Amino acid sequence: MLIKKPRNIKSSDITPESVYLNRRKLLQAAGLSGTAALLPQVTRAADIPARYRKLEGIIKSPYSTSQEPNPFEDVSTYNNFYEFGTNKSDPVDNSGNFKPQPWSVTIDGAAEVTGTFSFEDIMAPHTLEERTYRLRCVEAWSMVVPWVGIPLGDLLKRFKPTSNAKYVAFETIVRPSEMPGQHRPILDWPYREGLRIDEAMHPLTILATGLYGVELPNQNGAPLRLVVPWKYGFKSIKSIVRISFTETMPYTSWSDALPGEYGFYANVNPEVDHPRWSQARERPIGAGFFASKIPTLMLNGYAEQVAGLYTGMDLAKNF
Amino acid sequence: MNFPTTRQVRWLIKPVWFLACLAPFVWLTLAVFGLAGLSLGADPIEETQDFIGIWALRLLLVTLALTPLRLLTGQVWLIQLRRMTGLYVLFYVSIHFLNYLIPDQGLDLGAITEDIVERSFITLGIAALTCLIVLGITSTHGWRRRLGRRWQKLHRLVYAIGILACTHFWWQVKLDTLEPTIYAGILAVLLGVRVYFRLIKNRKAQQS
Numbered sequence A: 001m002l003i004k005k006p007r008n009i010k011s012s013d014i015t016p017e018s019v020y021l022n023r024r025k026l027l028q029a030a031g032l033s034g035t036a037a038l039l040p041q042v043t044r045a046a047d048i049p050a051r052y053r054k055l056e057g058i059i060k061s062p063y064s065t066s067q068e069p070n071p072f073e074d075v076s077t078y079n080n081f082y083e084f085g086t087n088k089s090d091p092v093d094n095s096g097n098f099k100p101q102p103w104s105v106t107i108d109g110a111a112e113v114t115g116t117f118s119f120e121d122i123m124a125p126h127t128l129e130e131r132t133y134r135l136r137c138v139e140a141w142s143m144v145v146p147w148v149g150i151p152l153g154d155l156l157k158r159f160k161p162t163s164n165a166k167y168v169a170f171e172t173i174v175r176p177s178e179m180p181g182q183h184r185p186i187l188d189w190p191y192r193e194g195l196r197i198d199e200a201m202h203p204l205t206i207l208a209t210g211l212y213g214v215e216l217p218n219q220n221g222a223p224l225r226l227v228v229p230w231k232y233g234f235k236s237i238k239s240i241v242r243i244s245f246t247e248t249m250p251y252t253s254w255s256d257a258l259p260g261e262y263g264f265y266a267n268v269n270p271e272v273d274h275p276r277w278s279q280a281r282e283r284p285i286g287a288g289f290f291a292s293k294i295p296t297l298m299l300n301g302y303a304e305q306v307a308g309l310y311t312g313m314d315l316a317k318n319f
Numbered sequence B: 001m002n003f004p005t006t007r008q009v010r011w012l013i014k015p016v017w018f019l020a021c022l023a024p025f026v027w028l029t030l031a032v033f034g035l036a037g038l039s040l041g042a043d044p045i046e047e048t049q050d051f052i053g054i055w056a057l058r059l060l061l062v063t064l065a066l067t068p069l070r071l072l073t074g075q076v077w078l079i080q081l082r083r084m085t086g087l088y089v090l091f092y093v094s095i096h097f098l099n100y101l102i103p104d105q106g107l108d109l110g111a112i113t114e115d116i117v118e119r120s121f122i123t124l125g126i127a128a129l130t131c132l133i134v135l136g137i138t139s140t141h142g143w144r145r146r147l148g149r150r151w152q153k154l155h156r157l158v159y160a161i162g163i164l165a166c167t168h169f170w171w172q173v174k175l176d177t178l179e180p181t182i183y184a185g186i187l188a189v190l191l192g193v194r195v196y197f198r199l200i201k202n203r204k205a206q207q208s
C-alpha cells in the first residue's frame, strides 16, 4: 500500500511564538484579556507546569498537521477518561493519586516473543517523535494535540507476530484504589480496545508517552496510550497494561456496552450519524463562544493516508 | 407551628428567594466573562448548556416540591413562591434554548430542524419549552381570572413538563445514567406525594 504524506506539513507554516506573544499583547492592550471564554488561547512552554518531566530527544514528524494545537490547559483539563469519572473535569480532578511509575506491559497471544516488560524496556529502542494530530471525539467536539510517541507498528514488530495475528487487543489497568471511577461498573472494567493488525501497523498509529514535549499527564492516559487519529477518541485507549495478538475480533468496551451506538471500527465519518446526534459537524474546542461548528472530515482528514484500509467495506454497516 | 406574616413573605422571603434563584445566572455571567476567577473551561458552549439546563431542572423540581411541602407542613405561604420559581424555570430554559440556537448551532436552520425531527431528546426539550411558554404567558392574575377553573387544569401541564425534562436528560447521556436517575427519582417522589394526598382526600370524600 502506498502511504501518502499529508500535504500541509511545511514547518514554516507553523506560527512562530513571537506572533502568539504579539497577539496576546494586542488583546491585552485592547482590554480584552478578561473575556476568557470568548477568545482562543495559545500555549507557551511557560504555561506547562514544571512538575511534568520534559522528554528528551524528540524528533519532528512529517505526519504532523500544521494546525495550531489546543493550549495545554484544554488538552489536560477537558478529558473523557471514565476510570476517573464521567465528567470532563473528573480526570484532572481525580487522577492525582494515580501512579504511572513503575509500569509494565504484558505482551501475549499470537507472537514469537511474549512476556511482561517494563515500561523502560518497551521504550528503549525507539526514538520519540512529535505527532501533532487532530482528535475527533465521538461526542462531536475536536482538538489538535501535539502528542509525543512512537509508531505502534515499530513496537509490535519487535514481538514477531505470527500469521495468526489478525487483530491487536489492548487493555487498560484496573486499579480502583487510584482510579475512583472504577468503583462503579459503568463500563465492564478493564477498558478494552482493539484494532485490525493492518490498522495497528499503519504508520499514523502511535503509542504516545507524552504531549507538548513532556510526559503524559495522568488524565491523558499516563504512562502509555494509543493514538489512532482517524478514529473516534474512545478507540485511543489509555494507561495500557496488556497488548495481545489475536486471531478473532477482540472485545471492545463501548461496542459491548451499547452495540447499536458504537462499533468496532469507530472510524470518523461525517456521513454516519450516531443514533442520538449528528456526526456531520464538530465543535473545535477553544474556538470561543461564537465560533461556528466546522464540517467533520472523512476519516478525520486522514482519508488520503488510510482510506485504502477500508476499500470495498460498507462503512455504514461497519461503523 | 409559626407562619410568617404576609408582610414577612412579601418584603423578606420573596426578595431573598428572588436573589437565590438568580444566583446561577450571576455565576454564569461572571464565568462567561472570566470574572471573579470563574471560568467555563475548555468548552464554554457545552458547559453553558449543561449548567443552565441542570439549574432549570433543579428549579423545576423545586417548583414541583412547593405543593407537596405545603401539604406536608401546612405552610400555606409556600404557594406564593410558586409563580416566581416557575418563571425562573422559563427564564433558564430560554437561555438553554438560545445557547443551543446561537452559539451551539450557529442558527443553522437545516441542522436545527434535523435535530428537532430526528433526535428525540431535542424533540422532548422543545415540547417542554412550548408547555413552559404557555404556562408563563397564562401565569398572570389576569389570565388566571379569565380562565377560572380551567387555569388549574392547564397548569397541571407542569407535571408533564417534569416528565419531559427528566426524559430529555436521560436520553442525552452517553452511558452513565446515575444523575438522570436521581432527578427522575425525586420527580417520582414529588408526584407520589400528590397522588397520596389525592387518595386520602378521595377516601375522606367517600366516607362523609
Ligand code: HEM
Residues within 6 Å of the ligand: B046, B049, B050, B051, B053, B054, B055, B056, B057, B060, B093, B096, B097, B100, B122, B124, B125, B126, B127, B128, B129, B132, B161, B165, B168, B169, B172
Ligand atoms: C424544560 C425544559 C428543559 C430542561 C429542564 C432541560 C434540561 C437539561 C438538562 C438537565 C441537561 C443535561 C445537562 C447535563 O448533562 O449536565 C440538558 C441538556 C441539553 N439540552 Fe436541555 N432542557 C430543556 C429544554 C431544552 C430545549 C428546548 C433544548 C433545545 C432545543 C435543549 C437542548 C439541550 C441540549 C442540546 C443538551 C445537551 C448538551 C450536551 O450535549 O451536553 N434542552 N437539558
